[in-house]
Amino acid sequence: MRIGILGGTFDPVHYGHLRPAAEVWQQLQLDQLWLMPNNIPPHKQQASASAEQRLTMLQLAAAHFPQLTINAVELERTTLSYSVTTLQQLRQKHPQDMFYFVMGTDSLVSLTSWQSWHELFNLCHLVVCYRDGWQLQADNPLYGEWQQRQLSPAQHLANIRQGRGKNSGDIIMVDVAPQPYSSTALRKAIATDDWQLCKEAVPTEVLDYILAQQLYRN
Numbered sequence: 001m002r003i004g005i006l007g008g009t010f011d012p013v014h015y016g017h018l019r020p021a022a023e024v025w026q027q028l029q030l031d032q033l034w035l036m037p038n039n040i041p042p043h044k045q046q047a048s049a050s051a052e053q054r055l056t057m058l059q060l061a062a063a064h065f066p067q068l069t070i071n072a073v074e075l076e077r078t079t080l081s082y083s084v085t086t087l088q089q090l091r092q093k094h095p096q097d098m099f100y101f102v103m104g105t106d107s108l109v110s111l112t113s114w115q116s117w118h119e120l121f122n123l124c125h126l127v128v129c130y131r132d133g134w135q136l137q138a139d140n141p142l143y144g145e146w147q148q149r150q151l152s153p154a155q156h157l158a159n160i161r162q163g164r165g166k167n168s169g170d171i172i173m174v175d176v177a178p179q180p181y182s183s184t185a186l187r188k189a190i191a192t193d194d195w196q197l198c199k200e201a202v203p204t205e206v207l208d209y210i211l212a213q214q215l216y217r218n
């Protein structure tokens with residue numbers, strides 16, 4: 001199987017996660033796309049909502065997207081949620097499958113600060129979705145590598161069809177409809193009663209849950 005993974009803190013989940021994930025699933029003709037909440041984000045402060053609350057919000061959101069499923073494997077580890085560790089575990093458990101780690105351009109530009117980042121190219125393909133305001137610049141240490149590895153979805157799929165596809169190491173640039181949302185902006189909106197942004201950016205059931213649990217109010 002060909003499996004996409006969108007890892008995140010999802011504090012809270014929003015349409016900037018869900019819509020690009022669904023588009024990636026479609027454009028790359030993946031068998032599955034997993035939303036994977038981390039336990040301890042390596043490069044961020046600990047989430048404001050608990051792991052259980054973030055997982056519940058993901059479950060409520062994913063109910064609207066039958067092509068997305070949730071994989072909570074990172075919640076079982078109590079150390080920092082390094083992606084390289086997760087992918088090593090997954091490759092061991094599913095040796096026949098091909099993994100696609102999905103991220104926004106904001107994650108791509110800081111990839112060289114990730115744990116054993118170069119090893120990721122031996123474990124999975126990277127799929128990069130456009131995110132407002134972020135672009136890989138020529139002075140980024142990843143730039144040369146990106147130039148060699150980047151492909152469109154059509155090129156990647158053509159390679160697979162022609163038997164020239166690799167198991168890992170491509171950087172696939174996917175054009176998705178821009179989603180101008182972030183969890184940071186949402187947490188701020190909830191704390192300041194800006195419900196318009198929340199209604200636009202978050203499925204109703206998730207918003208109801210946030211209110212019932214009194215999340216992000218300060």
Ligand SMILES: Nc1ncnc2c1ncn2[C@@H]1O[C@H](COP(=O)(O)OP(=O)(O)OP(=O)(O)O)[C@@H](O)[C@H]1O
Binds near residue numbers: 006105106132
């Ligand atoms: N609006 C968006 N468009 C495209 N990709 C996004 C968007 N929001 C988040 N992502 C991507 O989803 C993944 C998980 O993101 P994360 O859960 O950290 O959300 P976030 O909105 O960036 O959070 P925060 O504002 O707290 O930093 C990352 O790879 C990130 O680049």
Ligand SMILES: O=C(O)c1ccc[n+]([C@@H]2O[C@H](COP(=O)([O-])O)[C@@H](O)[C@H]2O)c1
Binds near residue numbers: 010043083107
């Ligand atoms: O492995 C790392 O060093 C690493 C560093 C930063 C982020 N990540 C992963 O990238 C995904 C998005 O992270 P974040 O911080 O934007 O929520 C999530 O799955 C993180 O665990 C991973």
